[in-house]
Amino acid sequence: MRRALRLAEKGRGWVLPNPMVGAILVKDGERIGEGFHQKYGEDHAEVAALKNMKGSAEGATLYVTLEPCSHTGKTPPCAEAVIKAGIKKVVIAVKDPSEKVNGKGIELLKKAGIEVELGLLEKEARELNKNFFTFHEKKRPFISAKVALSLDGKMAESRDKRTFLTGPLSEKISHGLRHEHQAILVGSGTILADDPQLNVRAIEGRNPLRIILKGDRELPKDAAIFRDENFLVLENKNVEEILKELHEKGITSVLVEGGKEVLESFFSAEVIDEFHFFYAPKILGQKSLGLSFNENDLSFSQISVRKSGRDVYLRLKAEWDSGKA
């Protein structure tokens, strides 16, 4: 199953909004096939493993990181393919939390006389697709926040003025984060100040949906983000309304990139699941724009730190005492 999880990981970003899934076929103690969901719209992991298989799956055991699906989406239901292949036993890391599946895949397998084992490396399998589980269990997207600060905790020299803080390696990491999220979200202030493209350039990756929170200020029609159709403008909505709308639209993960007010409002709503802090080796000083987060009972786990060129990159899982996130 560990190998299946590692395989699944290879689809990160590309499979969105689907979950990453890996599958391995074992027969007589030998691995006869393996596969993973590579890209949205393409074969699911189970089908990929069956296609890559040497010999016959008759009597084999399938290890799969997520419950096989029971419905026809972009591809036919995997549970049926598994049954047809003559597989004897299926070991599943974790149940599919989506309403469409949620145990129905397992039922299909069992009805067909297949032995099913559930829960092997469940924690790791949930962690792998935390966006997908958050989406179905909390009925809102998984929210990540990216915050770039100077050493003295400042965001920019002044409001609505673009400040280049971090370096090229941090840009690569940031674009990696965009690739990993289905959507990114900024306030209109960011559009007005920076006219950013908000796409993935520094690495090879998927361009996320660009969500712009618009207040009363008009956005220029020739802004860079309007050059293609991959954007969504939300007007005068609070965080709760935003999350509800994004859930309805099937957006499983959002990277909140700023600016200050947008980050602060998501912070106050206590819905940020993961933080990505970048510290640049600069001191912007007292006249610059600081962060004004609310008082909170937030603590952190899964803290990872790395040097990113001349910057520092900190990734932390948020543990809200309120339990909202």
Place this chain on the structure above:
Amino acid sequence: MRRALRLAEKGRGWVLPNPMVGAILVKDGERIGEGFHQKYGEDHAEVAALKNMKGSAEGATLYVTLEPCSHTGKTPPCAEAVIKAGIKKVVIAVKDPSEKVNGKGIELLKKAGIEVELGLLEKEARELNKNFFTFHEKKRPFISAKVALSLDGKMAESRDKRTFLTGPLSEKISHGLRHEHQAILVGSGTILADDPQLNVRAIEGRNPLRIILKGDRELPKDAAIFRDENFLVLENKNVEEILKELHEKGITSVLVEGGKEVLESFFSAEVIDEFHFFYAPKILGQKSLGLSFNENDLSFSQISVRKSGRDVYLRLKAEWDSGKA
């Protein structure tokens, strides 16, 4: 010479206010002796190497990381010991910048017919004793600043209230920094809020001189720092006056530990040579005490980053555009 520099490093902290020095004796291509200055008041490196030597130094070459001294201090002049030992050649990394020596050691050696080579790994040797060079060249102590912040760049929940931000591993690093500096410096607010001991407990080390900047508020007579004689209270002085007084007192290095106003005034004076930032995984929020550093042309070099338990520890060399530091 690289080995001599590594040997010298072993005396870090213990030799203060002396510089760290390492020495190696080579004869017929073989290392016949080595030594370093281990502790203030004890043998200098050259003498230690001569004492540890196998056979005779007659005709040997001495590699030493700093010019041998020419004056009698706690121990007799090293240049004389080198001459007496019959050494033929002395390779010196860097000239001693102190007025007492500053070339006089080299003169003595040359007068005695010893060949002298100067400048091997000079940059590294200067870096090793940057406090000592700063002291003699800039006529002020080398200044390091320690800043502990939350992720949002805040120092404490409120003024004069002790906030525990960083963890036990960061405390060890901090105490290591105290050991490495001849003195540490805090404002009276820190004494009033924390009543700290300001000594070295978390590791084995040397207790630095504790300097307290006193304003108009009285300090309690039973404060922890007054329990021994190793303190210095400076009343109502600005940074320039403080540095002048500390230079006169022969203090070669000072670790500025805070609080907020003290750090800010040293920052404004542009005399901080090195920064030690500790970031704790907490968000103190907008009501807490932030840092108000001046606008500046400060940049950084020699940036090192490490995880320190759950905290992040960043060490940076300050490059002031003004060139004051």
